[in-house]
Amino acid sequence: MKKALMILMVALMAGGMALWAGGQQEAESAESYPSKPMTLVVEYNAGGSTDMLGRAIASIIPKYMSQPMVVVNKPGGSGMIGVDYVLKSNPDGYTLGTTSSGPFTTVPLTQQSPYDPIEDVVFIANFTLGPIAICVPADAPWNDLNDLVKDAKANPGKLIYGQNAPGGTTHMAMETFRAAAGIDMKMIPYNSGSEVAAALLGGHVNTGTLSPAEAAEHVKAGTLKMLGVFNAERMTDYPDVKTAVEQGYDVQIAVPKGVFAPAALDPAKIKMLEEALEKVYNDEEFVAIAKKIGLGPELYWMNMEDSQKFMSGMYNAMKPVVESLGLGN
Amino acid sequence: MFHMIINGFVDILTVVNLLWIVFGTLLGIIIGAIPGLTATMGVALLLPLTFGMDTLPAISMLLGIYCGGMYGGSITAILINTPGTPAAAATSLDGYPLAKKGQAGKALKMAIFSSTVGGLFSALMLILIAPQLAKLALKFGPPEYFALVLLGLTVIAGISGKSLTKGLIAGSLGLLMSCIGLDPMLGMPRLTFGNIYLSSGLSTVPVLIGLFAIAEILENSEKIGVQGKKLTLHKISGDQRVSFKEFKSHFLTMIKGSLIGTYIGIIPGIGSGVSAFVSYNEAKRSSKHPENFGKGEMAGVVASESANNGATGATLIPLLTLGIPGDVVTAVLLGAFMIQGLTPGPLLFRDHGSTIFAIFAGFILINIVMFIFGLTGVKYFALVNNLPAELLYSVIFVMCAVGAFAVDNSLFNVLVVLIFGLAGYLFRKLEIPGGPFLIAFLLGPLFESNMRRTVILYDGNMLQIVKSPIAMFFLILCAISLFFIIRNNSQLKKIERN
Known part of the structure; x- marks a missing residue:
């Protein structure tokens, strides 16, 4: 009797989980998006600059998207673990990730990466460009x-x-x-x-x-x-420091940070996210937090189109450098 | 200087600040006591809460979690041999044998005494000579780090127990495991077998709780279900009071532990876990009864606890004066300071002197609050021993898995815990000690990268290390340390033969 009851319970639970999981898969149109909280995956540890930027974005975005955004850290694998998690998740617009340069440019060139850093990704917006x-x-x-x-x-x-x-x-x-x-x-x-x-x-x-x-x-x-x-332009905080190009060395590399999603995401949802993120970028409260965490001078907006171009340009520029050092995979 | 500290106390002594200090410290103790949850996690989790808070309550709460967490680990290390943090692993070496002898209460009391002395000592150093100590930290280049880490590795011989061979086996395995991940020179993946979860190496916490906590649970579980035997923990028996005479007899060890903790703490990257082991080793070396270590010697608990709390204030020295965080928890604290508009660095003391001294005053209060909770808590902590062991172990097992998952939010670490749990169980069956494995695993990356940096720096000629007086100082200490270990071992053999 007891055993039968147990089996019944387990069956019920399994059935319930299957139903729940099935419900998750249901496609949702862009009109009702977002209807539940979104997750922003940070591919580095809590407390770092990518994490702080992610948390700043997540704290402001409810103003413009009517749903909260939860930050989850999935560090490790030089950032690849978090990025891979986002790219393998359901492309429904509820799992997004923070962009950083490593896992989209150098890391996939030096290590075996489980994703294509350009083809599999849509770079929705860029928030900062960090000078070196x-x-x-x-x-x-x-x-x-x-x-x-x-x-x-x-x-x-x-x-x-x-x-x-x-x-x-x-x-x-x-x-x-x-x-x-x-x-x-x-x-x-x-x-x-x-x-x-x-x-x-x-x-x-x-x-x-x-x-x-x-x-x-x-x-x-x-x-x-x-x-x-190594910037295209001089830094606003240090106007006396010349760029490498000005001094006669053709080096233009900076570290981008922003938001990405799996490439298969519905273009209508991408558009909504892009617009909301631009509002976040221009939000006074957001700018104040960014300044507090030291990202003020690095703020640099790029929309989806520019971000895509920037990231693939950076990836292609890194390729010959990595190979010349004998680090290619 | 003196009036700044007084002003600091005036600033920090408000009801609101005190409440946050109590909250942070208590939470820290609880987090530290639970195997798998660490002070780092606690500070990172509560960081977003401080975004909207005033500076003093925000920073004091986070520092409370940090200090409380460092002490809290000793509670479970002593009572049930499941250290939750690397810093507490050294405490369990003698703390648990003391509990087995029925002296858990006494060990817990000595642990809180030592933690407080260590904490207050490092707070004093922080207040009095932080800038000078920071200059010392900057003198550490690759050769100096290399020599210091080498000294840390000689501890392996000191904590190997009965068989030095088995200790060396454990140490070598620890070094091997620390090689997994990216090569520190060129960032190429190594021993990862194409698995991206291995490419940043094994995390310390899952390895630690597998090797110590899970192995302990597995070993004790053998007794569950055996006919006529009820699985019980060790009852506390006899007088648990610590007399003034006893306190005095350990005072020198406490001060020495605090000094070692402070010294190692100011050097970015080495950490409190290593300082506890080095201090333990030194206490054993200078003890009249080194043969009692590992079998329930109070000085062992005193040495490790004073050192790991001595490191707490010390790690703040390079953080505040240079803006250089020594480990993950201070890196998170760096963020917390910046959010409050206090950017750590050489100008912090000049620009925000009064706030900083209020924070220092808070740091002293945190240690006092920790002392009160620790001392009054002893009899409640010890109640754990009244719980049915089956229940207790099941709960700890679940907490270990949850804690491992929480490190990186990944199930991979849960797998690491289970695998290292089985490995730790096997270690116990083969009487291979876990301590040497842990210390080698913690120090391995520092050892490798600093040795390789030194090789580059000296163009391959390591003998040039004689040019560095600090490195030579540590190398001589290595030789002394090895000499005493060999002498003690041969004496022990003689005693056994007779």
Whole structure:
């Protein structure tokens, strides 16, 4: 008797789950979208800059989409795990992800990736474009990239640069610069930008690539200085720091952040998301949070079309660099 | 300086601030006590809550979770041998044998005494000489890290127990497991077999709770269902009071543990888990009865607890003065400070001096609140021993799985817990100690990357390390440490023979 009851219970539960799962699959038209909370998957740990941007977007979007957005961190695999999770989920517009450069450009080139970083993805909007600056201790004898290059040419293989996340975007930017300048330097890899900053401050490395947010307090305190930035334009916060292009080196690489979804998402829903995200981008409250978390100077809006172009352009530009370093998979 | 601290206390001593401190510290203790949930998770989860809060309550609450979590791990480590954090793993080495002897209450009390002394000591260092200590941290380049980590690895020999060979086997396996993931030099995947879940390496928490908590549960479960035997935990028996004389006899170990914790804590990336093991090893080395360690020696608990809490204030030193977070939890705290408009870095003390001193005052209060909760809690924590063991172990098993899932929101980590649980069970059957595995696993990535950085720096000639006085200091300590371990081992053999 007891056993029969158990079997019945299990059958009921299984049936219920199947019904529930079936209900989830039902296609929904764009008119009623969104009718339930959305999930924003962040492919990095809580507390990082991608996570904070994601949380800022999620906290403002209910103003414009009438439904809350929940942030879920799925870190690991250099960002691929979170991205893969979003791309394999039901393309119903309820599972979105935060864009970062790594898992869409360098990582799929150096590791085996379970998705195609361009074909499988729709980049809905871009929120920030993070500059990469070459920094040196403030007492270093160089004041611009040309000084550094001259010294590096006179002492081949002697100068050391500290590199955050080897194989990542900032590494590729530095390698592109080295190739453009034709110099030979020693690389010492580190795990994070702040480790590189510590190595610079301690005099363990000669140069390092940092984001302005990572360098800001040290530049203000007069312990680090920037020799140049791999941006298209000069940074608004540091108008005196020349771009690499201005100094004669053709390097233009910056780190994008935004929102993506699986490519199969209904175009009508993409349009709705794009419009809502643009409103978020222009929202005063959002801008205030972005400034607080240090992303203020990096704010850079791109709509779906521009984001798509930017990301595929970046992927194609990274390919030859990765291959020239012998890192291709 | 003095009046700034007084002003700090005046600022922090409001009812609202105190309530948040109590809330944070209590939550931290609970989170730390549950195997699988860590202070890091607690701080990350409550970070969004602070977006709309005032600076002092927000930061003090998060710091409360951090400190409370560091202490809370010792409760379950002592009572049921299931350390939830790497920092508490060293505590369980002697804490659990003490509980087996019926002295759980006493061990818990010594743990809270030591944690508080360690916490207050590092708070004092933070207040008095933070900028000077930060300069010391900056002196650590690749060769210095390499030598320090090597010293950490000699601990393996100290905690190997009966057989050094088995300890070395465990240590080597730990190093091997730490190689999984991206190569630290070029970011190429290694030992991942094409699985993206392995490409960032195994997470510490799932490995730890598998190896210690699940293995403990599996081993004890053997006794369930055996006829005529009821599975019971160890009853507390005898006087559980800690006399002033006893406290005094361990005071030197506490101060030494606090110093070790503070010193290791200021160096970004090494962490409280390692400091607890190094301090444990030092207590064993300098003890008159090294043979009692691992069998229920109070000094072992004192050494590890004072060191892991000594590291809490110390990790804030590079964070606040340089903006450099040493581990994941301080990285999350970095975000919390920035949201409050207090950007950590060299200018923080100049621009926000009064707020920072109020936060320091809060840090001292947190340690006092932790002490009160810890001491009054002892008799309630010990009630765990009255629960039916079957029930308790089932609950812990579920919590371990939940905790592992919560690390990265991935089921893969639950699998890691189960696999390492089985491995830990096998270790126990073969009498291979888990401690050496853990310390090698924690230090492996630091050891490898700093050794390889040093090789690049010195163009392949490692002998150039003699140029660094700090590195030489640690290398000499390595030699001393090994000498004492070998001497102790041969003495132990003599005792056994007689």
